[in-house]
Amino acid sequence: MLRTSIMSRRRLVTLAATGAAVIGTLASLRANEYDVGAIGVVRLTRAALTVFQIGTHYKTKLYSGKLDKESPEYAKLKSEVHLYGAQKLLDLCCANKGVYIKVGQHIGALDYLLPAEYVKTLRILHSSAPQSSFPDILTVIKEDFKKDAYEIFKSIESVPLGTASLAQVHKAVLLDGRSVAVKVQHRAVKSNSYVDIKTMAALVKITSWVFPDFKFDWIVDESKKNIPQELDFTLEGRNAEKVKSLFKDFHWLKVPSIFWEFSSSRVLTMEFLEGGHVNDVDYLRAHNVNLYEVSGKLGRLYSRMIFVDGFVHSDPHPGNILIRKRDHEAEIVLLDHGLYATLSDQFRWEYAKLWLAILNGDRIQMRKYAETLGVGDLYGLLVCMVSGRSWDTIMAGIQKTKFTDSEREAFQEELPNVLPQISEVLERVNRQMLLVLKTNDLMRGIEHTLKTQARMSAFIEMSKCCVHSVYDEKQKSCKTSLSRWLVSLERQWSLVRLSVYYVYLGVINFDLHKSVEALWTNEFYSF
Structure with a gap:
């Protein structure tokens, strides 16, 4: 009886905390003149209820103290509770869409932080985000360009090529006959994003209370910074053009060209490019693509982004990387340039x-x-x-x-x-x-x-x-030409030693003549 009473009080405290967070978030949004509206209240309440259900389930099932934490029974129960929480979180992401999908995708990539049940369950959001209806897509185009979509495009396919958290992509044909890919933002995602980020901040506080050993504030901080950037498609277009310029010497990298006259903050029209997803091994093998070549080129691209140029494509999930065979080698097509570090x-x-x-x-x-x-x-x-x-x-x-x-x-x-x-x-x-x-x-x-x-x-x-x-x-x-030359020589010698070392390990082929020649040129980087 006493245990039941304690558990009831715990539920009451959790519910009170959840309710206080909801009310506080609504008040904050009103104070900042965001239009919450009926839909916003539903989304906010749905999120708060989900956190309450997950927290209560953990406390009643896993933290009751009935099982020895070292026992097989506890391990089995823990996995079941994790799976329950992950499925609830997936349902919330699919119901609220938009920013929730984006955060769910982020969680699905955190192999090193979250239990496998969460990672595996939420990873589906990378390829199966909910779609907007085709009439909504046409409405966004009309709102942004003040003209009917068919005054811009000769045709536009109603079934999207792909759907992501913030937008979806449709194949279309311009009036002059050129095939394009049209990325259109989900109609309500921008207006909902303000409410969603505020909601997440409140829910993270509750989650930190339920799981005091974990700190999740960084997820909210990153979302506040990154989501507004990703919602501006003109920024995405500029990012695409910048990375195309930075890596123009990588002849095997293809970035779609942007059609600015048919683009806006919510619509991005770009060159249509085909290929197989980088994780579609059957496609790659059917087209005689060397998997090690793909891996090596991706390693070279992202290493240079991070360590040399400092401009990093930060959403390289398989849906954003296509591979195609061109001139007997693998060509990498890099899509979705909305988020760069x-x-x-x-x-x-x-x-x-x-x-x-x-x-x-x-x-x-x-x-x-x-x-x-x-x-x-x-x-x-x-x-x-x-x-x-x-x-x-x-x-x-x-x-x-x-x-x-x-x-x-x-x-x-x-x-x-x-x-x-x-x-x-x-x-x-x-x-x-x-x-x-x-x-x-x-x-x-x-x-x-x-x-x-x-x-x-x-x-x-x-x-x-x-x-x-x-x-x-x-x-x-370096202050002098001589010192710069000596540093350059030291650099090249380090690279040669590095390559010789990998030859010793038997992981790459080595061309001695090419390496010695590279000592006196700036071409070693492409070696």
């Missing part, structure tokens, strides 16, 4: 030095550069999150130990034991690191699907780019 020079240099310390197994340097990124005594955990490798492997020599499925499984089994600490790392770390971690995770997921980790091609490309980043910093402090 712009990294400062200082961050790039410190991050590159951290990676070189990881590659060298230098514990002292790892600690030094992890501390500059804000994590302090949790440097070992950050190193594991950055590399996706176990601490034992890192200390044994990450370059000497090829990644295996058994290491991946052991790594994931260990994660539940350090989840609160991982949450602390994400709360402390330099904000620029958050999108980089997300990008790293998505890229590792692609490598896992392609089964190309053993070749270590991404490590090869990343190592080269780290060297370039570190020596770029050195060159900036």
